[in-house]
Amino acid sequence: MNHNTPLSPLPLHQLTDVRRRVLTAAQLRAHGVPAAETNEQCRAGGPWQQLLPGVYLLHPGPPTSEERLNAVLLYAARERTAGVPPQPGSGEPHRPVYTEAVITGLAALTLHGFAATPPLTALDTIDVLVPRLRRLRSTGCARIVRTPSMPTAEEVTGLPVAPVPRALADAVAELSDAGAVRRLLTEAVRGGHCEPAAVVRELTQAKLLGRPHVVDAVDSLLAEGRAIAEDRLYTMVREYGLPDPVWNIDLRLPGGPHLGGLDAYWPEHAVAVELDTRAPRQDEDALWSEYARKREHLERLGITVVYITPKKLRESLEQQAAVVRTALMASTDRDPAAYVVVLPR
Known part of the structure; x- marks a missing residue:
């Protein structure tokens, strides 16, 4: 034979x-x-x-x-x-069925189409997520990453791959180069792979925000994400024919207290838009309570506040434009709003 x-x-x-x-x-x-x-x-x-x-x-x-x-x-x-x-x-x-095994880390990011990651041929090891109690050891080109909670895998080229935020967290956990971490996080947002909040949430769960180079990269990431969301908000107003608002303003009562900052405001309609860019590092319940108090205060004054997340601006721009247009049209049926002072922020 x-x-x-x-x-x-x-x-x-x-x-x-x-x-x-x-x-x-x-x-x-x-x-x-x-x-x-x-x-x-x-x-x-x-x-x-x-x-x-x-x-x-x-x-x-x-x-x-x-x-x-x-x-x-x-x-x-x-x-x-x-x-x-x-x-x-x-x-x-x-047809293989890869149960309890998901590609993550740099290999997963490369499969998702990242340009800042090495090609697969350049990776000495490939990270793979498995449940924490599995009895496996890293060996050869396989690096075992244990997790108490397996993510829902995304199929990329027919393989189970961790979602971008989880893959980023697993990649960052192995990187000490601040420039490399910053490049990965920036590409995740600029490339439209995910929202900053999702990345920060995964980094928080992985307990990576105690590393100074990761914190610096996250601060840049959140600033980057807000800038992109603001650009999409400008695009929404322009492309869907909404009236021009005043941008990035503070409201105050005449001779009274500060009412808060807003991303867009239509004074003649008493309608405002605020981007919900809460950072998951903060206490979300407490921060949402602050948002709610602000909204309640403004609405008692007759001002309608529309909160929009960066994710909604990315995924459903037309729908968000319709929400704002509806609020503007409904303003004619409301009692006049209280007089407020509009200041540049």
Whole structure:
């Protein structure tokens, strides 16, 4: 028997799908390949190689990036559902089901399309999330990242990948270069991958905000996110034909107290817009109470306040324009608002 001879009734020699060129020992047994034959195929100079414990690459030479990713997932996934081999003669492709294993960190960000991350070929290790109680160790190109709560994976190129905020937190946890951290967080926001609040929430949960270089990057991130949200607010007013407001103002009662700052205000309609850019590092309940008190005070004076989040501006600009337009139109049915002083902020 030579190494070009089929080893089982299933067509292992027809390995056109990357997921079928990387198999576990259990999957090989399901194909009729015993452990002794697997060891023989993986001998020095043989046609196969072992990439990770119990995970084999069914061709010689370096693995591709896709093969490394699949190998890491197969190593980390629970064996009983790590892959479902096709039935003989079914013609169905091999469909792995990576249970309790999710690509994260720099590899995940690269898969999400980040330009600031290294290409997959340049990564010595690939981070993979698993539940905290799983008994696995980091080895070879697989770095195990344990978590008490698995995120809902997003499918990217057919692989389970952590959402951008979680992948960012896991990447930042391994980075000491302040410039690299800043570049990643900035691209996340500028590239429209996620909102600053979601990133800060993950960094907070990962207890990374005690690191000075991370705090500095987060401050820049929040400023960046607010600037982008303000630009989208300007775009909304211009593109959807809303009347021009006065921008970035403070309100005061004549001779009285400061009422608060607003991002946009239509004095003739007594309608205001405020961007809700609360930073998750703060006590959200307390900060929301402050927002609510401010809104209640202004509405007692006859001023309607519309709160808009950066996420809503990014995902539903037309709908937010309709909300503001409705508030402007409804102003004619309200009693006149109290007189207030409008000052530049």
